[in-house]
Amino acid sequence: MEADNFLYPEHGVSDSGVLKYSLSPSYWSLLSQDVMKSFLAEVKTKGWQKAISTSSNPKIKALYLFTDSPSRADGTFYLSLNDQSRVLDLGSGWGSYTFALSPRVKEVVAADANLESLEFIALRARQDNCCNISAVQIEPLDFAKLPFVDGIFDAVIMNGVLEWVGSHLKKGDPLKIQQNCLKEVSRVLKPGGKIWLGTENRFGLRYFLGAPDDHLKYYSEQGIAYTTLVPRFIASLITKKKLGQPYRTYTHSLAGLKRLLGKAGFSNLEFYYPDPDYRSVSPKIFPIISSEVSANITKRQPVWFKVITFPIKRFVFCDSFFVAARREK
Amino acid sequence: MIPLFKDYLLKNWAKIGLSREPKNLLFIKFADRRIRAAEVGIISFLIKDGQKALMILRTPRYPTNEEANRSLELEYANLSSLSEKLPGSTLLAQIPRLLIWEKFDKIRVLGISFLAGADLSQYMSSADILKSYIDNFSLMLSWLVNFQQEVGAEQTVPLGTIVERVYDEYRTLFPDKIALADAYFSSCQPDLARFKEQMIPLFAQHGDFHAQNIFALKGRVSGVIDWEDFELLGVPGFDLFHFIKTYFEGLFGYFADKNDVMALHQFSSQVSQQVVKVTSDSYFSKMRLGPELVKILVPLYLLKSAVLAGEPRKKATAAVTRLEILLRLKPLNLEELVYFSSLFSYGDIYKKATAEQNAQLAEICRNEIQQIQLKTKGR
Numbered sequence: 001m002e003a004d005n006f007l008y009p010e011h012g013v014s015d016s017g018v019l020k021y022s023l024s025p026s027y028w029s030l031l032s033q034d035v036m037k038s039f040l041a042e043v044k045t046k047g048w049q050k051a052i053s054t055s056s057n058p059k060i061k062a063l064y065l066f067t068d069s070p071s072r073a074d075g076t077f078y079l080s081l082n083d084q085s086r087v088l089d090l091g092s093g094w095g096s097y098t099f100a101l102s103p104r105v106k107e108v109v110a111a112d113a114n115l116e117s118l119e120f121i122a123l124r125a126r127q128d129n130c131c132n133i134s135a136v137q138i139e140p141l142d143f144a145k146l147p148f149v150d151g152i153f154d155a156v157i158m159n160g161v162l163e164w165v166g167s168h169l170k171k172g173d174p175l176k177i178q179q180n181c182l183k184e185v186s187r188v189l190k191p192g193g194k195i196w197l198g199t200e201n202r203f204g205l206r207y208f209l210g211a212p213d214d215h216l217k218y219y220s221e222q223g224i225a226y227t228t229l230v231p232r233f234i235a236s237l238i239t240k241k242k243l244g245q246p247y248r249t250y251t252h253s254l255a256g257l258k259r260l261l262g263k264a265g266f267s268n269l270e271f272y273y274p275d276p277d278y279r280s281v282s283p284k285i286f287p288i289i290s291s292e293v294s295a296n297i298t299k300r301q302p303v304w305f306k307v308i309t310f311p312i313k314r315f316v317f318c319d320s321f322f323v324a325a326r327r328e329k
Numbered sequence: 330m331i332p333l334f335k336d337y338l339l340k341n342w343a344k345i346g347l348s349r350e351p352k353n354l355l356f357i358k359f360a361d362r363r364i365r366a367a368e369v370g371i372i373s374f375l376i377k378d379g380q381k382a383l384m385i386l387r388t389p390r391y392p393t394n395e396e397a398n399r400s401l402e403l404e405y406a407n408l409s410s411l412s413e414k415l416p417g418s419t420l421l422a423q424i425p426r427l428l429i430w431e432k433f434d435k436i437r438v439l440g441i442s443f444l445a446g447a448d449l450s451q452y453m454s455s456a457d458i459l460k461s462y463i464d465n466f467s468l469m470l471s472w473l474v475n476f477q478q479e480v481g482a483e484q485t486v487p488l489g490t491i492v493e494r495v496y497d498e499y500r501t502l503f504p505d506k507i508a509l510a511d512a513y514f515s516s517c518q519p520d521l522a523r524f525k526e527q528m529i530p531l532f533a534q535h536g537d538f539h540a541q542n543i544f545a546l547k548g549r550v551s552g553v554i555d556w557e558d559f560e561l562l563g564v565p566g567f568d569l570f571h572f573i574k575t576y577f578e579g580l581f582g583y584f585a586d587k588n589d590v591m592a593l594h595q596f597s598s599q600v601s602q603q604v605v606k607v608t609s610d611s612y613f614s615k616m617r618l619g620p621e622l623v624k625i626l627v628p629l630y631l632l633k634s635a636v637l638a639g640e641p642r643k644k645a646t647a648a649v650t651r652l653e654i655l656l657r658l659k660p661l662n663l664e665e666l667v668y669f670s671s672l673f674s675y676g677d678i679y680k681k682a683t684a685e686q687n688a689q690l691a692e693i694c695r696n697e698i699q700q701i702q703l704k705t706k707g708r
Contacts, residue, residue: 080434
């Protein structure tokens with residue numbers, strides 16, 4: 001990515017070519033930082049595929065699901081992307097969207113606060129000859145401070161990211177922090193550009209059935225249920241008691257996402273239901289207005305459940321959403 | 330891409346042949362079966378106008394991938410050729426109709442008609458699995474015979490010519506694996522020498538005739554999809570072989586998922602063999618192919634399958650690996666082929682049982698695998 005697309009010069013460039021625009025290093029991964037570092041050394045010497053396939057660590061072996069599944073990004077066909085588009089993969093993680101989009105667009109910028117995962121993306125891009133990928137280390141999204149100039153992206157992807165915004169800063173209203181982050185996303189989008197969000201539904205059916213809150217699993221192996229369903233101040237009382245920290249990983253209902261995106265300057269919202277889940281390797285995707293949605297969500301449930309939910313079948317129970325929204329012109 | 334396609338559809342609905350202007354267009358993306366490599370993959374959307382299904386849209390995952398584009402081109406060409414081949418035939422109602430062949434934003438898009446029904450794998454009832462699976466067989470068989478007879482035999486050629494053709498295809502794609510094919514054919518050399526000059530009718534071949542590509546509705550076949558591998562001069566009986574092989578792999582996989590080793594044993598060693606024998610005998614007699622030819626045709630089927638799965642358009646590496654194992658086991662007929670393919674499911678259960686330290690289950694699976702290996706000893 002050219003220098004004039006950034007607001008200020010980078011603080012440095014890593015050996016692998018990651019552009020560093022962050023002064024607040026942050027680390028988040030399913031792998032510990034030490035394991036990650038030795039894995040990256042293997043990636044450099046063996047190549048990324050071999051480093052995964054020959055690893056004796058099951059967590060690294062499982063990475064294939066995240067790194068080599070372009071079908072995870074098939075939902076982006078709902079956007080207007082072409083060989084002239086520039087896309088920002090915000091919170092790019094292992095880069096499954098980045099590499100899936102790379103053959104379809106002019107340029108993909110993988111941005112994350114986590115330097116190590118960006119190193120992986122930069123190494124893989126070099127090894128696979130993907131010349132249109134840039135890896136950029138940014139401040140955690142809680143700061144709502146992207147280093148890019150205004151209006152340069154045709155699309156911004158945030159897959160499994162929004163719900164974590166607010167958890168890096170330990171104070172301030174997470175809802176407000178998420179809203180500010182989305183406003184910042186809107187700033188870097190071209191007028192008419194689109195955001196593609198993948199996120200859990202706060203009122204997903206599985207939460208009613210006792211499934212633990214996905215985002216608290218990282219703080220407690222046991223898992224805590226029902227936190228998404230209760231008012232957030234009650235959720236906070238629960239997590240303070242059980243985890244010793246307030247509840248800050250906010251997910252949203254369909255109406256909540258509408259409000260949040262609307263306040264951040266997005267319009268023309270399109271909601272999709274990924275079946276079984278937005279994190280799946282290749283979900284089936286239904287527009288949320290489609291009648292199949294309620295039938296699909298309840299099809300695996302017992303008859304009593306269908307009877308009880310019949311009067312409120314328009315209520316959206318799906319476990320997660322994809323959302324496409326347009327930056328207002 | 331979809332927003333552009335939507336605009337096109339709204340402007341050109343009459344030209345495409347839709348009966349009225351769409352009011353509420355919905356695009357539902359199908360899940361990827363993940364059989365072929367992602368980069369050569371085609372993604373599919375069902376397009377609906379409110380409740381009414383309008384068509385299926387197919388497009389390459391990677392717009393510039395030559396192989397993915399080639400797959401769509403083949404499907405387009407084959408569907409065109411079929412509609413010319415079967416003018417006025419009732420069979421055309423069960424084959425997708427071409428609606429759109431355009432590029433949007435330099436991305437190739439194929440639009441084909443929607444065929445109602447559910448694929449045959451959805452008709453497997455766990456309450457009476459044997460009955461549902463015999464029903465599926467008879468549905469498949471009657472459609473296949475009807476289709477091949479209606480298109481008609483294009484040519485009659487000596488058996489030796491067919492063997493050479495498939496052998497060449499295999500050698501071209503897998504030059505370093507040709508020893509596998511040689512070893513298999515050497516075991517049926519006397520039969521091959523005897524029937525080499527026998528004239529064989531060549532019928533049309535779907536090429537990927539498996540349960541998920543066949544739709545049924547109200548007890549009848551309502552559609553057959555995915556025509557990119559279609560050949561007018563097919564290998565006799567290949568579609569039947571492909572159906573049987575993939576159908577039983579699916580069924581055995583279902584038992585493996587449930588760790589139901591008893592059902593797997595019963596179906597792989599007894600039930601399936603009876604059904605397969607009756608079905609294949611009936612088919613081969615209708616196609617005027619004597620039972621003595623099957624011994625030569627089975628190796629050909631496996632080679633052809635490997636060619637179709639392994640070619641750059643698909644890169645279905647897992648399927649190729651399994652086919653190579655079957656080639657090594659040298660099944661003599663379709664019943665044996667089905668029995669041998671249970672090996673993969675026993676292997677899956679064995680792995681799970683070992684991980685869960687279920688020694689008894691692991692032992693049963695090991696015995697079953699040994700039984701299959703014993704049967705093939707000395708071949």
